[in-house]
Amino acid sequence: MAGSYGSTLRYKNVERIKSIGKHTLLGASGEVSDFQEILRYLDELIIYDDMWDDGNSLGPKEVHNYLTRVMYNRRNKFDPLFNSLVVGGVKNGQKYLGMVGMIGTHYEDNHVATGFGNHLARPLMRAEWHEDMSFEEAVKLLEKCLLVLLYRDRSAINKFQIAKITEVGVTISEPYALKTFWGFLAFQNPTKGAEGSW
Amino acid sequence: MALRGDWVYENNGGTCVAIAGSDYCVVAADTRLSVGYSIHTRDYSKICNLCDLLFPADKCVLASSGFQGDMKALQKNLAAKHLVSVHLLHIYQHQHNKQMSCPAMARLLSNTLYYKRFFPYYTFNILGGLDNEGKGCVYTYDAVGSYERVGYSCQGTGGALIMPVLDNQLKSPSPLLLPARDAVTPLSESEAVDLVKDVFASATERDIYTVRFPIFFFFQFLAFCESDIFPTQQHAYSSRVLNDPNEYDPLIGFRLSYRIMHK
Numbered sequence: 001m002a003g004s005y006g007s008t009l010r011y012k013n014v015e016r017i018k019s020i021g022k023h024t025l026l027g028a029s030g031e032v033s034d035f036q037e038i039l040r041y042l043d044e045l046i047i048y049d050d051m052w053d054d055g056n057s058l059g060p061k062e063v064h065n066y067l068t069r070v071m072y073n074r075r076n077k078f079d080p081l082f083n084s085l086v087v088g089g090v091k092n093g094q095k096y097l098g099m100v101g102m103i104g105t106h107y108e109d110n111h112v113a114t115g116f117g118n119h120l121a122r123p124l125m126r127a128e129w130h131e132d133m134s135f136e137e138a139v140k141l142l143e144k145c146l147l148v149l150l151y152r153d154r155s156a157i158n159k160f161q162i163a164k165i166t167e168v169g170v171t172i173s174e175p176y177a178l179k180t181f182w183g184f185l186a187f188q189n190p191t192k193g194a195e196g197s198w
Numbered sequence: 199m200a201l202r203g204d205w206v207y208e209n210n211g212g213t214c215v216a217i218a219g220s221d222y223c224v225v226a227a228d229t230r231l232s233v234g235y236s237i238h239t240r241d242y243s244k245i246c247n248l249c250d251l252l253f254p255a256d257k258c259v260l261a262s263s264g265f266q267g268d269m270k271a272l273q274k275n276l277a278a279k280h281l282v283s284v285h286l287l288h289i290y291q292h293q294h295n296k297q298m299s300c301p302a303m304a305r306l307l308s309n310t311l312y313y314k315r316f317f318p319y320y321t322f323n324i325l326g327g328l329d330n331e332g333k334g335c336v337y338t339y340d341a342v343g344s345y346e347r348v349g350y351s352c353q354g355t356g357g358a359l360i361m362p363v364l365d366n367q368l369k370s371p372s373p374l375l376l377p378a379r380d381a382v383t384p385l386s387e388s389e390a391v392d393l394v395k396d397v398f399a400s401a402t403e404r405d406i407y408t409v410r411f412p413i414f415f416f417f418q419f420l421a422f423c424e425s426d427i428f429p430t431q432q433h434a435y436s437s438r439v440l441n442d443p444n445e446y447d448p449l450i451g452f453r454l455s456y457r458i459m460h461k
Contacts, residue, residue, distance in 0.1 A: 072267050075206055076317075099238075104267030105208055107231055109239040118236045 001175055002157040003032045009157065017163045019170040021046045023091040024060040025163050026067075029114040030083035030102065038081060041070060060089025060096040064106070072104025084114035090167050113145075116153045121145035135164065147178050151187075207320045208233055211407025212244050212263030213356030215394050216326035217368070218334030218349050220380075222387045223417040225326035225336075226394045227261040228356075228402075230409035242266070243413055246273040258300040258327030259415045260307070263354030264341070265320040272319045275310055300327035304337040304345060312343030322353040328417050334382055349381030356401035356408040363397050 003011030016035070017027045020042050028035040045066060049058050058066075064087040074080050080102050088097045099112040111125040128141050139162060150156045158180065163172040191197045214227040227244040230237060246260045260276070262269045304325050311319055318341045325337040338351035349370045352360040371379040383390060391414065402410040 068267075068270070072271060075267070078203075078206070080205075101208075101267075103206060103208060103265075104271075105210065105231075105233070105238070106266070106270070107239045107242050109241070118238075122236075 001159040001161065002155060004155045007155070009155070012157060012159065013175070015161065015172075017161055017172055019163075019165070019172065020063050020087075021049075021058050022169075023057065023165070024063045024087060024089040025165045025170060025172075026063070027086040027088075027114075027163075028083050031081070034081040034083050038067070038070070038083065038085070042066075059091035059094075060087055060098070061091075061094075063087055063089070064096070064098040064100065064108075067100050068104055068106040071100050071102065071106075075103040086112050086114060089165050093167065116149055116156075117145070120148050120152055124148065143178055147180070150178065150180065208265050208267070209320075209355070209407075210238070210264065210266040210269075211355045211405075213352065213354040213360065213398070213401055213405065213408045213412075214244060214261035214263055214322070214324045215352040215360060215364075215397060215412075216261065216324045216336040216338075216350065217364075217385070217390045217394065218326065218336045218382045219385060219387055219390060220333060220382050222390070223326045223328060223334035223336065224387065224390050224394055225259050225261050225324065225415040225417075226398065226412040227263070227354075228398065228409045228412045230407060231266060232407050235406070240409055244269065245413055245415055246276075247415075258303050258325050260323060260325050261353075261415075262321045262323045264322050268319040268321050272310065272321055272323075276307065279306060279310065299330050300325065300335055300337075301329055301347075303327075304335075304347070307337070307339065308343045308345045310343070311339060311341065315342050318342050322357070324351050324353050326415070326417070334417065347381075349383055352397075354408075356398075356405040359401045359404055360397045363400070364393075367393055 001012065001014050001016070002009055003014040005011075011032065014032055016029065017025060018039060020026050026039075026042070028038070042063070045063075046058065049056075067085055067087060071081055071083075071085070082102055084102065085100045086097075087099070088095075090096070096108070097110065097112055098106060098108040099114065100106045110131075111122065111129050113121045113125070124145050125141065128144075133141070142162060146160055150158055158177045159175050160178065161173050161175055163170065165171075186192065211230060211232045212228055214225070216223065216225040225245065229241055229243060231239050231242040244262055246262070260273065262272065307323065307325055311321075311323075320341055322341060323339040325339070327335060329335040336348050336351050337345050338348055338353065339345045350364050350368050352364060368383045368385070370381050370383070373381070385393065394412070394414070398408070398412045399410060401408045
């Protein structure tokens with residue numbers, strides 16, 4: 001939940017997961033103010049859609065597609081929104097998970113990550129993800145990923161939220177900390193295994 | 199434009215191959231989406247079927263590699279133009295009694311790319327399908343819309359690895375020969391598909407941006423036939439190899455499973 005200003009930990013309580021409409025969760029990394037602007041766009045989008053009052057609502061797929069166009073459009077104006085976004089949700093029994101980058105690159109997959117997560121978390125998820133994971137298994141896997149990221153990403157802090165979205169609704173957890181163990185041999189003696197290094 | 203930063207583009211890699219025969223065309227593209235040393239996803243189709251529900255038997259597909267954002271924008275742009283062209287097509291059809299052809303789509307793609315000459319789509323495209331005579335045709339492009347009809351082509355990060363193999367195996371007659379000779383390959387369609395599988399297998403070994411299981415599109419000319427709606431339209435078979443590792447046999451390689459769609 002950290003928001004950095006260079007290498008200063010400027011904000012320590014930034015909520016990067018927000019719910020969008022009834023069926024969608026949005027997670028963001030990157031510029032905090034740009035993310036807030038994106039949330040304003042989405043608020044407008046959802047409100048205008050609701051005002052039709054026709055019983056239809058935007059699902060995760062629609063929100064994701066909208067965001068891909070917004071991100072790509074802003075890069076075309078050479079005024080990008082400096083974020084990587086993760087969009088997930090469930091609607092009509094269809095689960096959805098997608099991601100959008102700063103310049104509009106987007107894709108869907110069974111697991112996604114932004115930033116350092118692409119390097120450190122996705123290999124773990126590729127190894128352990130399976131189709132019929134329970135919620136508890138998924139949380140366990142995510143916490144394992146977050147712990148690795150906490151150990152290796154110096155701008156991460158030990159304060160996380162995990163959100164769940166189902167057909168029933170959205171729950172975003174209160175901030176909580178993971179139990180850490182810094183006594184690993186490689187932490188105490190980082191140059192072990194790299195002879196000649198100082 | 200000189201101030202343009204390099205951040206506006208990204209190379210997401212990928213390889214496309216297409217081979218035209220006398221009565222068929224094979225178009226294939228891998229499914230990996232990467233950036234640098236990271237892989238975004240291993241299941242992203244780079245092939246766009248330029249048909250929509252109104253015209254299920256379109257005669258061409260577009261395979262693109264390069265920057266994924268631009269790929270998608272280009273596909274959407276063409277689809278939108280195609281929607282507009284649907285109206286034009288109706289006029290065209292009523293006036294000329296035939297459907298818009300692959301060569302026409304090829305020119306549309308060229309113009310679309312050139313329209314953005316000074317802020318190009320960073321995409322490398324191949325358009326494959328059947329021409330008005332029912333012959334296989336392949337159009338190959340650069341990012342700013344230069345294009346040429348050829349007998350076979352490849353584009354993307356694995357393109358430089360694959361092209362000489364195709365040159366060697368397909369021995370296309372020199373375009374300098376007069377009178378001009380047909381550039382289509384003498385291979386049978388199953389030989390062509392085998393060749394595509396082989397070049398992908400090899401490109402995968404040396405190019406980190408190419409993944410082994412390509413998606414295939416396959417056009418086969420059957421016969422000119424008449425119907426009320428499209429009086430002189432030929433029917434096309436198309437099929438694809440599904441991106442399913444179960445279909446992959448380590449000894450024989452891919453077993454081609456045809457999902458035949460007959461219009």
